[in-house]
Amino acid sequence: MNKSKTTIKIGIAATLVAIAFVMTTVLTPIDSNMDVTSPGMSVPISHISEKSTLDKAKQNAQFMLKVPTKLSSSALKEVYAEKDGSGVTLLYSDPSMKSIKNIGGANIGSSEIILAMGKKDFNPIPDAMDNDVLPMKMITRYPNGTETIDGYIPQTSADFVTVTINGIDGISLESTSDDAGNVYPATIRWWDNKTLYTLYGHTSVQELIKIAESMQ
């Protein structure tokens, strides 16, 4: 009888220990949007920009600051403005947005849309469509001053697709991923009246175009 009780006690204790283990480890939440694996420079955006408000950013902007009416104002979570008024970044978060699963983590959360805009005196879009990129050149320089060219590393330009946003030509790229499993957002970019606009988001290019066309 005592042996039977001991068996039951051991069984209950083992069960409780196991449950506690599960609760404290397996069920610990992990932020799926954190950029956990990708190496790369970490420079806080606050270094080149400062947190601001939309009204303040509009006052200081040296360019045509527009906001998308397709995204509700309540979805606007953060505004960063470059200190000299040359650029503004708006961060929207809309949980209802049709999003692409972000497996590897990236700088942009799966439900976020980032709208960056800034002063640009010339239109960079035609150059971006030009895929002619110089190859990297490897050189060895010896102590006696001589040098040899050891080879070249080809570089490629993104295969941008032309899109039209309210009659203006822009470029687009669908969401991409790298060999480390990171998923990068879809992008559209266009230039209008000395202002360069860029929209990023884990959604389709078509969805971004709709947002862009609602800007005013």
Added chain:
Amino acid sequence: MTMKNKKMTSKTTKTIVMYATIFTLSFVLFYTPSFVSATHGGCGSHTKYNAAGFITETGDRWGNEAVLKVNSAFVCGTTSMQSYSHLTNGGFTSGSSEGSDYIEAGMWKGYHGTYSTGTGIKYNMILQNYWQNPGAKQFFDLSQTFNVIPLVGANVKMTLNWDHNTSGKDYYTLTIVNAAHPTKVLTNIWVDGRGTAMTVQTEKLNHNSSIKGTATSIRDYSTSLVWSDWTTSVGNVIPAPPDNTMCYIKNSAKSYSFGEKPGSTCLTS
């Protein structure tokens, strides 16, 4: 209750407890891989940690030069966990309207995708160019490119400077000077735009990895085409302590040491 019923009840209870134990332990064993992938079996949390010393000045910055020295590097994790630690010299190259482009070059230990340094450290370079592939980072094994390796304790002068613009594309040049091998130069590195901030920094993946070293003789290249010593630069750690044990010591306007701060002291060697 009869003796027979008591025995039956006891047997039933034992059976329930036994099955509950088996079920629970099975649950634990089934989910253990999830636990391992989150904490990396003794490596701490699977988080990217960073310590940086960088210029506070804003505006155009065309280059960044520093003598880098890795004092020690330890990586906690395996290939699949993509563990790494590195000490780099880099430049942030554009404003917010075009994305956060950058170039950085330094010394790396660990893994990235299928790439592995093995037991030593190697030269590496990471680029992000929003005109090339928005948001995607390109990783280069420069030790393989140049067929040279750095050693722990070696002084390596790494210089990055904006070099030229051709057909609307901005290019950088990287120069690696190490007494152990001839100088290696990589030109025509396509990075969008010129810099707005330059940094020297350490970064690691996994809490129990570490990287200790120094960056000295730090200079930046201004639009006046003159190399100048850093003056008002400050340091930064991301994420904030105490979770992040990485630390820096600003030795002078042009010298930073990086290390780990398990307690109140920043250990850099």
